[in-house]
Amino acid sequence: MTNIILLGPPGAGKGTQSKKLENILNVIQLSTGDMLRAEVASGSDLGNQAKDVMDAGGLVSDDMIIGMISKRVDQDDCAQGFILDGFPRTVPQAEALGIMLAEKSLNLDHVIELTVDDEAMVDRICGRYTCAKCGSGYHDSFQKPAQEGVCDKCGGKEFSRGVDDNTDTVRARLKAYHEQTAPISTFYGEIGILKQVDGMAEIENVTRQLENIVS
Ligand code: AP5
Numbered sequence: 001m002t003n004i005i006l007l008g009p010p011g012a013g014k015g016t017q018s019k020k021l022e023n024i025l026n027v028i029q030l031s032t033g034d035m036l037r038a039e040v041a042s043g044s045d046l047g048n049q050a051k052d053v054m055d056a057g058g059l060v061s062d063d064m065i066i067g068m069i070s071k072r073v074d075q076d077d078c079a080q081g082f083i084l085d086g087f088p089r090t091v092p093q094a095e096a097l098g099i100m101l102a103e104k105s106l107n108l109d110h111v112i113e114l115t116v117d118d119e120a121m122v123d124r125i126c127g128r129y130t131c132a133k134c135g136s137g138y139h140d141s142f143q144k145p146a147q148e149g150v151c152d153k154c155g156g157k158e159f160s161r162g163v164d165d166n167t168d169t170v171r172a173r174l175k176a177y178h179e180q181t182a183p184i185s186t187f188y189g190e191i192g193i194l195k196q197v198d199g200m201a202e203i204e205n206v207t208r209q210l211e212n213i214v215s
């Protein structure tokens with residue numbers, strides 16, 4: 001079993017690299033952003049509470065997120081391990097995660113931060129789109145499907161773009177990251193578990209850097 005946290009600002013490549021590591025390590029990606037978007041789409045109470053905060057680029061309450069992750073980690077598909085993508089995002093979330101893992105007798109094997117330049121993140125996020133059928137991620141310039149308009153993985157021909165993937169929201173998300181999430185790097189640095197990789201390198205190169213750490 002391998003349990004990993006991937007840290008980094010919006011657009012750093014957490015989702016992109018989690019998908020690669022899922023295949024390499026046979027573990028599962030747990031993206032709190034994806035979980036919240038599914039709640040919003042389903043119109044659940046949790047989704048309705050989260051929607052406005054997400055649209056504004058702010059952070060959803062710690063309690064809501066911690067409860068969501070705690071339940072998710074208990075599911076069978078997490079038995080081989082998980083990659084936390086987008087969680088923890090505040091120091092209270094990191095502290096709660098520590099307690100939660102101890103209660104479940106689980107270890108944290110790696111905390112890896114993708115370091116990037118903020119300015120490049122706006123282009124990365126605004127050019128991002130996903131296959132509407134299987135959720136595979138693409139980018140207008142940096143990660144095109146082999147055949148234009150056709151998903152490499154499932155052959156789907158419909159794609160969607162995130163409602164919060166516009167310049168204004170990305171800037172608000174970057175601000176929230178620096179104010180509320182960046183202190184987590186210090187938190188894990190002090191525990192001595194934090195490693196950093198260059199997230200500005202090409203996608204395949206970043207994957208190789210991660211593989212060197214986790215394997
Ligand atoms: P979330 O969905 O987690 O968004 P985020 O953290 O802002 O991160 P992104 O998904 O935008 O970026 P990413 O690092 O995954 O980059 P990606 O791989 O897609 O959260 C959304 C919202 O939900 C939050 O704003 C908040 O409101 C709420 N939320 C979620 N979790 C929460 C929590 N724990 N607490 C409170 N609130 C929470 O890459 C981006 C693009 O760049 C892609 O198109 C990709 O192809 C391309 N790309 C990736 N790597 C490279 C590279 N090396 N070179 C060139 N292009 C690249």
Ligand code: MG
Nearest residue numbers: 014015031033
């Ligand atoms: Mg993501």
